[in-house]
Amino acid sequence: MREHQEKVPFDYIVDKFSKMDPNVIATTLGIPYNETNKSFVLEMMKETYKVFYPSGKVYTASGEEITSYVLKTIIVRYLVNGKGTSLTGKYITYKEIKDGQIYYPNFYKRTILRLSQLYSENKEVFRKNAELVKAKFLEQGDLSFSFDFMKNVNFLFVFYDEDEEFDASANILMDQNIEDYYNAEDLAVVVDVAIEYFLYGYIPRELGMYSF
Numbered sequence: 001m002r003e004h005q006e007k008v009p010f011d012y013i014v015d016k017f018s019k020m021d022p023n024v025i026a027t028t029l030g031i032p033y034n035e036t037n038k039s040f041v042l043e044m045m046k047e048t049y050k051v052f053y054p055s056g057k058v059y060t061a062s063g064e065e066i067t068s069y070v071l072k073t074i075i076v077r078y079l080v081n082g083k084g085t086s087l088t089g090k091y092i093t094y095k096e097i098k099d100g101q102i103y104y105p106n107f108y109k110r111t112i113l114r115l116s117q118l119y120s121e122n123k124e125v126f127r128k129n130a131e132l133v134k135a136k137f138l139e140q141g142d143l144s145f146s147f148d149f150m151k152n153v154n155f156l157f158v159f160y161d162e163d164e165e166f167d168a169s170a171n172i173l174m175d176q177n178i179e180d181y182y183n184a185e186d187l188a189v190v191v192d193v194a195i196e197y198f199l200y201g202y203i204p205r206e207l208g209m210y211s212f
Helices: 002-018 022-029 069-081 100-121 123-132 184-200
Strands: 039-044 047-052 058-060 091-093 136-138 143-150 153-160 169-175
Touching: 002 069, 022 039, 022 069, 039 069, 039 143, 047 069, 058 069, 069 184, 100 123, 100 153, 100 169, 100 184, 123 143, 123 184, 143 184, 153 184
Parallel strands: none
Antiparallel strands: 039 047, 047 058, 091 169, 136 143, 143 153, 153 169
């Protein structure tokens, strides 16, 4: 049942992917496409992936096939839906995007609340792993940094330490161009994947819909 729930959205986006011109995708997003072996090369959280056209199969730089439908789906959705819009350098909240108000309770529980809890237990781990992805450290809160999830997809995480009155908390902002790559429903999963990276220093290969 779980595998079916995760496979359906992947099959849907791959069907759209297979009907697109790969050269147009590459030009739009500004990423390499190899005509000979029919594959794209892109980075997610500084990890390199190869995506084959038209199958949508995804491999790591070392040749390991990604079997997680969650990871494959967000990568192929980037290729299908991405408009190539440059970063604006201006940040918005989840509530400001289309349908963000509707999905915010789920987004808050799944990402912001989880992020604040993990941060309070893993402060130095988060800082170290932020350095691995060359995050830009800022002066908001007690710790804050912006980072590229994929090309032209950028987030800002802000953390506040616990004190005598309040528990540790967090906020998640995204560049104003975010809707040119992912919609409100996608973003809960996208941010979840980023959180996994900051927790482990890599993206777990077997992430599922209910792993988080």
